[in-house]
Amino acid sequence: MAISIGITRGIQFLHTGVAPGIFGNNIKIENILLDDSLNAKVSGYKIPLPSNHIDRYISAYYGLPHPLFNDIAEKEDIYQLGVILLEVITGKAITSASEVEDLKDELERGLSEAASVLREVTDPTIKGSYAYESLRTTVQITINCLSKVSSMRPSVEDVLWNLQYSIQVQENWTSSGNLGTKM
Template structure:
C-alpha cells in the first residue's frame, strides 16, 4: 500500500491557506481536558464518519474532535507520512484540521488503533439555515450568496489539487456548508485523502481509506477520479440553484423541470426569471450577473458528467459574475430591479 502525494497548487489556490493557525500535534491529556474525559454530553455525533466530540482548548477556543479507527495493517511510518498530508488540509474555505493526536505513537505501543483529528468549530450556522431562517435570510442578499458560492468553489478547487490524486466525491450538500461570522463559506464534510493500493485485475490503480470506519472505493482510478471531480461540480450546481431560487431543487424529476424552466428564462428575458428567483434577493442583483450564474448552474447539473465544466471554469465564471455585479452596484443605471 503506497502513499498519496501532495499536489502542486497554483498561487491563487495557495493564497487560501495563508494566515491560518499553525498545525499542531496534540497530546491525549490535552484532548481529555478539552472534552472533560470524552464525556457523553460532549458527544455530538457517532456514525460511519467516526465520533465527533465538542471540546474547548486551553486558549478558550471551541473545537470539534473526531475519533477514527485505524486499520491494523497501516505501518507507523506510513501513518506518520499520511498525517503530513492531513496537516496540509487547511484552507480558508474548509472547516480546517487544526491538528491531530495518535495515542499509540505517543505511548510507543502498537495496541491503540485510534486517531484523533481536531477541527476548527464554525458556529454561525449553515448556508442552508441562512436561506431558510427568516432572521438570517435578510443577511444574504445576492452579493453575499455569490460570495458564499465562490468560497465553496475555491474549497473544491483546493481539495482537487492539494493531493495527487485529488480529494473528490465529497459530500457537498448545502447543509454541509458552514458560514462563519464574516459569512465566509467553509466546507465541513469533505473526504480525507486515500492511500493508493496495488493494481486490480483490470490493471487500474485503486485507493482505500486507512480508516476502518470509512467506506473504501476506487477513487484512485482515472475514470472514477474524473467522475468524482464532476460529481463535486454537480453538487455545486445544486447549491447555485438553491441560492437563486431559495428552494432545494427537489427530486430528479423536479430538477429536470427546473432546468427546462431556467433554460427558457435565458431565452425569454428577465420577466419570467423574476418569477422563479427568491423574492428576498429581488432588487439586489444585476441581470447579467444572475443570468451568468443561471447558465453556470445549468452546465454544472448536466446529466452527462463529461458535459459539466471543470471547477476552474466554474470559478472563472463566478468571478466574472462578481465583476458584473460590482459594476452594476457602482452605476447609477440599474439594469434590472425587482419589487
C-alpha cells in the same frame, strides 16, 4: 454570490490544492458552514485512504481504474455544486432529483424566453438587487454544472471564473447607482 465563490474555491482546493486530490465529496448545502465573516467552509468531505487501499476498493467496487474514478467523481462534485447554486438562485431547498430537473428547466426557459421569466424563478428576497447580466451568467454556469452528460460539465476553474465575472458585473452595476432601480 461571494459565498458561492467561497464554496467553489473550497471545492477547487479539495480537487487541486492537495495531492492526491479529494474527489467524490457528497457536496450539499448542509455541508457548507459559514464563519463569523460569512466565509464559506466545506465540511463533510471524504479523506482518501492510502493509494493502495483506494485502488483495490475502486477496482473491486466500480471495476474502474483509479484515475477514471477521479474524473467521474470530479464531475459529480461539479453536479453537486450546480445543485447548491440552484438552491442559491431560487431560494428553494431541493430534496429530490426531479426538483433539480424542474428548476433547471425553469431556468433554461427563462434564459431562452424573457428576462421576466428568469426573474420569476429567482429567489424573491434578492429581486431587484442584481444586475440581469450577472444573473444570466450565474444561471448559465449553473445549468452547465447540471448537465446530464458529465463530460459536458465545466471544470471547477470554469465555474469559479464565471462566478467571479458575475461578481464583477454586479459590482459595476451597483457602483453605477442601479441598486435602487427596479428590474
